[in-house]
Amino acid sequence: MTSTDEPFAEFVRERSPALLRTSFLLCAGDRGAAEDLLQDVLERMFCRWRRIEGPPEPYARKALANAAANRWRTRSRRVAEAPLDDVLGPSEPGPEDGVIARSELMRALAQLPPKMRTVIVLRFFEDYTEEQTALALGCGKGTVKSQTSRGLTRLRELISPDLPELLEGLR
Structure with missing residues (x-):
């Protein structure tokens, strides 16, 4: 990573937890899908980082909403997954x-x-x-x-x- 990439790295360090929460909610509680969704969006943002105008967080949230909608469209064409939540029980402590x-x-x-x-x-x-x-x-x-x-x-x-x-x- 070069020094010109530092603003992006700082954005990821500071805003990833909040963006992951949004992604988690958009993925209806599927943490794995939420992490994948956020990673995909951040990867695309990195490639476009210098061209993003204005604050990057609203851009990221809109990209998350759009990417989630695209996943729902493509997922409906796939074979349904069988969640293990009922078998394994809750995974969140508290x-x-x-x-x-x-x-x-x-x-x-x-x-x-x-x-x-x-x-x-x-x-x-x-x-x-x-x-x-x-x-x-x-x-x-x-x-x-x-x-x-x-x-x-x-x-x-x-x-x-x-x-x-x-x-x-x-x-």
């Missing part, structure tokens, strides 16, 4: 209730259509405004509003009534 709540939320997010999931992730997990979300997805503010409303309604249907605290942050 209080049991937190693990169950996160798992339930990830399952519910996975059942949303890709665009709706992306809107929910950007709005409530990344704290984007409606305008920022619309700009990141290249759609209108009205689309963001309707996808948010429908997405929250669907999440409320999918999440068990035993875990109402999951949706407290999504109001």
